[in-house]
Amino acid sequence: VNLALAARPPFNLASTVRSHGWWQLQPFLWDEASGLLTYTGRLSSGRVLEVQVRDAPGAVSVHSEGSLEPEEESEVAGLVTWMLSLDQDLAPFHEMARQEPKLEHVVEKGLGRILRSFTLFEDTVKTILTTNTSWAGTIRMVEALVTVFGTPSRSSAQCRAFPSATDLAALDEESLRHVARLGYRAPYVLSLARSVASGELDLEGLKAAGLPTGELRRRLLAIKGIGPYAAANLLMLLDHYDFIPVDSWAFKVVSHEWYGGQPVGATEVEEAFARWGDWKGLAYWFWNWSFSGET
DNA sequence: GGTAGACCTGGACGC
């Protein structure tokens, strides 16, 4: 099946995909040279399919092998729209960014969208797997989850969807700890999967709940393994930008940008972007740092 | 309300 989905301009697939590290995590596959994004995801029917997305004028084109029922087709459209924030209005952010030399490239390249998975469950697990580890560690853990416990698509056995909450809920802690090598994060992921699978926690419902940031943050922080950094990261994925995902890298760059390399804390990071108000997170995320973060 | 120490893994380093 082939679909054309309208994207609110300015939209650029490469900019959206490369907005953060998610494109390096399975089941995303990004081919920079050809500008092709491949993602393997699951529909509500349980059917797993591989979607291929390319830039098209004012839109993206979506291709998937085989035919789809009309309701499946509209589900795919909705999920890809969510994944790429196709309908997001970036005008207010770009308006502010235009006044700031350190954000000039944001307007030029049409930045501001942040790549997300089909489900908030997948993004929440991935976020837990970014905490207290190296990026290589995150890639390894996600790869293990998808390869060992993911569901293969019908068209290609190599393409697997990220395991669903139900898939993970059925596992034991030992498998997650020692097979997927999640270490001490295993019980966090397991308890999250179980509360989502049982219906006790309606994670997907948060996408469109229209809750104020404070309430959303309170609910995210209630999840074991989600602290201030992870909650802010997920809030960004939910289009709430009034918290900064402060990690050790944030301390480094803010320290070099404004404090001459002197150690800084979370307060200084928040203060540095306070003037951006509701767009704080995006201003931080896309800031053109003079310090690369390398030592 | 703030904080020390534990948690787990892989990579860097010294022997």
Place this chain on the structure above:
DNA sequence: GCGTCCAGGTCTACC
């Protein structure tokens, strides 16, 4: 090879 140390957020227990 092999052992030791370290980086990376969050939780729990304790002030």
